[in-house]
Amino acid sequence: GAVVSQHPSRVICKSGTSVKIECRSLDFQATTMFWYRQFPKKSLMLMATSNEGSKATYEQGVEKDKFLINHASLTLSTLTVTSAHPEDSSFYICSATGQPTNEKLFFGSGTQLSVL
Amino acid sequence: AQSVTQLDSHVSVSEGTPVLLRCNYSSSYSPSLFWYVQHPNKGLQLLLKYTSAATLVKGINGFEAEFKKSETSFHLTKPSAHMSDAAEYFCVVSDNNNDMRFGAGTRLTVKP
Numbered sequence: 001g002a003v004v005s006q007h008p009s010r011v012i013c014k015s016g017t018s019v020k021i022e023c024r025s026l027d028f029q030a031t032t033m034f035w036y037r038q039f040p041k042k043s044l045m046l047m048a049t050s051n052e053g054s055k056a057t058y059e060q061g062v063e064k065d066k067f068l069i070n071h072a073s074l075t076l077s078t079l080t081v082t083s084a085h086p087e088d089s090s091f092y093i094c095s096a097t098g099q100p101t102n103e104k105l106f107f108g109s110g111t112q113l114s115v116l
Numbered sequence: 117a118q119s120v121t122q123l124d125s126h127v128s129v130s131e132g133t134p135v136l137l138r139c140n141y142s143s144s145y146s147p148s149l150f151w152y153v154q155h156p157n158k159g160l161q162l163l164l165k166y167t168s169a170a171t172l173v174k175g176i177n178g179f180e181a182e183f184k185k186s187e188t189s190f191h192l193t194k195p196s197a198h199m200s201d202a203a204e205y206f207c208v209v210s211d212n213n214n215d216m217r218f219g220a221g222t223r224l225t226v227k228p
C-alpha cells in the first residue's frame with residue numbers, strides 16, 4: 001500500500017533555532033498534504049492544507065510566518081518551525097492524498113519536537 | 117510499541133441501519149483513543165475521544181464508541197446511518213509520550 005515517510009521522528013532543539021520536518025509520499029503522487037499538531041491527551045489540530053505548487057492554506061490562528069509549509073513537488077512537503085520556542089513543543093504529523101490512491105488518506109509516522 | 121488495527125477496510129450499510137466500525141489496539145500504557153472522520157479532500161475531523169474517563173464515549177453526529185480493556189477494542193457505532201456519514205474513518209491510539217498511531221482506515225459506504 002501507499003506509504004508516507006516523515007522525518008525526523010524526534011528532534012530536540014534550542015529555543016530560537018529553526019526545525020524542518022519532511023513528509024514524503026513514496027509510491028504515489030501527493031497532490032494534497034495536511035499538517036497537524038497534537039498536544040498531549042488532546043485531539044489533532046489541523047494547521048494547514050497544501051496543494052502541490054500552491055501556497056498553503058492555513059487554519060485560523062496558525063501563524064504562517066512561524067510555520068512555513070512548502071509543497072514544491074508531488075512527493076515532498078516540508079514544515080519549518082521558525083525561531084522555535086518551548087510552546088512549540090508538540091507532536092506534528094503529516095498526511096497525504098492524491099493519485100492513484102483515490103482520495104484515501106495516508107499518514108506519516110509523526111515528529112516529536114522538543115524545544116529547550 | 118503501540119499499534120492500531122482496523123479490522124475492515126470497507127463497510128457498506130443501508131441508510132437507516134446500524135453502523136459498526138471495528139478497531140483493536142495494542143499499547144503498553146493507558147492509551148488515549150480517538151476516532152476521526154475524513155471526507156474527500158478534507159482534513160480530519162474528530163468524532164470522539166477516550167482519555168481514561170467513562171468507557172462509553174459519545175461523539176458528534178450520533179456516533180459513540182466503547183473502550184473495552186479486556187478486549188483491547190474501541191469499536192465505533194451509530195444506531196442509524198445517514199447518507200452524509202459516507203466517508204473514511206480512522207481509529208488512532210496515543211500513548212503517554214504523545215506518539216500517535218493511526219489505523220489504516222475504514223471506508224464507509226451508505227446505500228439509499
